[in-house]
Amino acid sequence: DGGITQSPKYLFRKEGQNVTLSCEQNLNHDAMYWYRQDPGQGLRLIYYSQIVNDFQKGDIAEGYSVSREKKESFPLTVTSAQKNPTAFYLCASSWGGRLNQPQHFGDGTRLSIL
């Protein structure tokens, strides 16, 4: 079955620690995205990539980093510089690299502070 796989489902971060969230897709989509979802705030764009080896900052990129070395994979690192990382993180992908295409989402990773 084609889809987007995010792992782990739950993640705990200690103070001063970097953690990496995995996102893999087998939809052959060009574009991939990372969003953060907080209660009452909707989805906020962290980073997006329209093509391999290229990515752009979204609205809330500070404290996060990404890489796009393969078409299928777009990992997100939450660094120690992100002071309020507790949230639900969603990865999405879309066909063709154009932002007007519908985005398809994974089932998220819930990150909490220890």
Place this chain on the structure above:
Amino acid sequence: QKEVEQDPGPLSVPEGAIVSLNCTYSNSAFQYFMWYRQYSRKGPELLMYTYSSGNKEDGRFTAQVDKSSKYISLFIRDSQPSDSATYLCAMVWDGSEKLVFGKGTKLTVNP
């Protein structure tokens, strides 16, 4: 004024009711409109994708876009308990750098 406004609810209806979910927006450049359904602890699932004004029907779901009023709606006919979820609207235009989401409306359909 926020770019996209969506009443957070919660909205509670009896099974079989017709549900109307709505979003208003301020940017007349928006051209593509989407509705997503999100179950608790899951990612959003695309329900409807429409371009420009008009209606689109898919089973029990109808999406309606009124660009002159900057207003979009999602109608759910014969609502079922399995429709209980949060519904998110989203929109974008050619040349935009991002999809803009509403904050979601939480719907409960009571058996």
